[in-house]
Amino acid sequence: MIPTVLMEVEKLVIPLAVQRFVLLEAGPAGFYTAQHLIKARPDVTVDIYERLPVPFGLVRFGVAPDHPEVKNVINTFTQTARHERCSFYGNVNVGKDLSVTELQEAYHAVVLSYGAEGNRRMGVPGEDLSGVYSAKDFVGWYNGLPSCREVRIQPLAFP
Numbered sequence: 001m002i003p004t005v006l007m008e009v010e011k012l013v014i015p016l017a018v019q020r021f022v023l024l025e026a027g028p029a030g031f032y033t034a035q036h037l038i039k040a041r042p043d044v045t046v047d048i049y050e051r052l053p054v055p056f057g058l059v060r061f062g063v064a065p066d067h068p069e070v071k072n073v074i075n076t077f078t079q080t081a082r083h084e085r086c087s088f089y090g091n092v093n094v095g096k097d098l099s100v101t102e103l104q105e106a107y108h109a110v111v112l113s114y115g116a117e118g119n120r121r122m123g124v125p126g127e128d129l130s131g132v133y134s135a136k137d138f139v140g141w142y143n144g145l146p147s148c149r150e151v152r153i154q155p156l157a158f159p
Contacts, residue, residue: 019043022107024094026050027057030113031077038083045085047107049092052146055081057115061145062136 021037023030026048034046054060056074063070081088092098103110119134126132131154133141140148 019045020107021046021109021111022103023048023111023113024103025057025112025114026052026055026088026090027113027115028059028073028077029115030111031056031080033111033113034086035076035080038080038085045087047087047089048081049094049098050088050090051093053090055088055090061140061143061148063143064135064139065142 021044023033023046030048030050034048037044037046048055050057056077059071059074059077080086094100094103100110119136121127133151133153137148137151138153141151141153
């Protein structure tokens with residue numbers, strides 16, 4: 001999906017007067033978009049708004065502990081976030097703290113770069129039982145995602 005997003009951005013014709021982009025959500029889609037815009041257009045500045053206090057979305061909270069190599073992309077995203085034409089704003093809930101209309105008035109372009117939020121159900125018997133968690137919730141709990149702090153993992157007792 002990311003190559004499609006990048007291809008669409010490459011085809012976008014931007015008048016010289018357009019300089020300010022806002023990206024809504026700071027996960028992989030947001031940072032890859034910011035990285036491409038900064039590289040492709042020296043006249044563009046990028047602000048990234050995220051409802052969580054920290055950036056990187058699923059890369060930070062959704063990668064299983066046995067896949068540390070996947071988290072290495074955080075280094076690339078950190079370089080993008082530190083770029084002089086990129087700013088990150090955490091704890092911003094669009095729709096509550098700011099409206100889309102306000103963003104449209106303040107920016108030349110608004111990019112919706114949010115990713116998958118929900119769990120996928122498999123439709124198997126028992127998936128709704130107490131103590132059964134989706135991979136997303138379990139990995140979120142393991143990685144300290146604030147919305148998963150209520151997950152209560154009980155150790156299994158073997159006879």
